[in-house]
């Protein structure tokens with residue numbers, strides 16, 4: 001691990017939170033020659049520690065590993081989904097986020113006690129010592145493990161988001177990493193007790209790509225995601241608020257800005273890796289661009305049109321269309337919305 005000391009506070013730029021949130025991107029190209037300073041890793045972990053947690057039980061833990069400093073790297077690498085292997089090997093640190101289920105059963109009483117000692121749980125809100133001891137706490141502590149796991153993993157997500165936000169504010173790149181290749185492998189490599197869950201992997205490093213990755217990645221429109229007062233009633237976006245958020249840096253120019261694909265190819269050349277991105281069939285691209293739910297800006301539309309006009313795009317494999325149709329139908333999802341029509 002790096003042993004660098006942390007700088008004086010006035011040498012660390014303050015980035016406002018809305019801009020920090022807007023600056024966040026999943027970084028997939030890390031500079032293998034730059035190590036993230038230990039104080040920045042600590043700052044991210046400290047941010048995770050102060051994320052809200054149910055009943056103050058502190059269920060989220062993490063193991064921070066570095067390729068050249070730990071004995072379990074090869075075992076961990078074996079568990080990472082194929083498309084993430086290159087990412088973790090060029091990253092500076094890998095954070096393995098854990099959820100301790102026994103925090104719920106073991107620390108429920110102490111957690112509530114701490115919030116009452118510091119003036120955060122009051123009779124005003126209905127807290128009552130006898131009721132807590134005879135009803136609330138025994139009920140919580142009798143939850144089946146699956147329910148506890150659901151609750152606590154949500155909490156770990158909160159902590160991870162805090163860590164990522166802190167990292168972005170300090171100029172550090174982040175990406176969450178799937179470990180689907182070998183279920184149970186990380187738990188085994190770490191030697192985790194039974195009541196721990198490995199919740200997610202998180203690679204950290206200095207971006208080799210431009211830190212804004214050529215623009216903000218597209219999302220669904222506000223109205224397709226959020227509801228007001230009743231499910232199905234869209235929470236409408238206000239153009240004036242959007243303008244404000246653009247000025248504050250939360251909403252940024254959408255990807256892909258000019259030069260993005262050249263940047264990716266140049267990095268691929270430098271490391272002797274395959275160049276280019278995957279492409280979908282023309283009628284898939286056209287169907288997606290026509291989907292009203294997405295908030296697509298001009299750059300992505302231009303890119304889509306350019307691909308359709310210039311590239312030799314693959315055909316939609318009919319047998320896969322049928323497989324996807326079957327999988328969507330199992331969930332009662334409208335296949336016409338998500339799949340091209342049969343030829």
Ligand SMILES: Cc1cc2nc3c(=O)[nH]c(=O)nc-3n(C[C@H](O)[C@H](O)[C@H](O)COP(=O)(O)O)c2cc1C
Pocket residue numbers: 024025026027028081083084175176177178179200217
């Ligand atoms: C829980 C979670 C897991 C993810 N896993 C992966 C992953 O395994 N590999 C990867 O390249 N990106 C992964 N991502 C990143 C998403 O694909 C990414 O959010 C998406 O590309 C949108 O881009 P943005 O994060 O830059 O806004 C993950 C994101 C989340 C929230």
